[in-house]
Amino acid sequence: MAHTSSLVRASALQLAAGLAGQLVALRRQRAFDIPFLQGDADHVARDSWWIGTALSAPSYMLAAQTWAVIRLAGGPDDRARRVLRLLAAGMVPGVLLERRTRGLLRPRGFDPVETPIVIAVLAGAVAMLVLGRPQPRP
Numbered sequence: 001m002a003h004t005s006s007l008v009r010a011s012a013l014q015l016a017a018g019l020a021g022q023l024v025a026l027r028r029q030r031a032f033d034i035p036f037l038q039g040d041a042d043h044v045a046r047d048s049w050w051i052g053t054a055l056s057a058p059s060y061m062l063a064a065q066t067w068a069v070i071r072l073a074g075g076p077d078d079r080a081r082r083v084l085r086l087l088a089a090g091m092v093p094g095v096l097l098e099r100r101t102r103g104l105l106r107p108r109g110f111d112p113v114e115t116p117i118v119i120a121v122l123a124g125a126v127a128m129l130v131l132g133r134p135q136p137r138p
Helices: 002-028 042-048 059-073 080-095 099-104 114-131
Strands: none
Touching: 002 042, 002 059, 002 080, 002 114, 042 059, 042 114, 059 080, 080 099, 099 114
């Protein structure tokens, strides 16, 4: 049970950081920018639904994460745990592929608002990935 509560806490904190990242990206018009695809600052709100922003996962992933956190907070739920692990498996490389987040993680790229969000999003996703792994049955 302690393992499940750790996953719930890590996932909830990561979700809060992702939602904060989405709000900041919408306000500052931070479009996604990954090696094979680039967004447009004029379409950040539209792109945030299906592709994401420079500071957050897409809205459908945040919605799935919300569902899984709520389910897991109610007690052990293997499906919710798997959903969180799957989401984290996409979020970790997503954050690292994003050009802006890589810049924000460098000392010269520090931004007092965006850098802490990126660190929380990445650390939370890594925690979700580790804590979401299958647990042996007692």
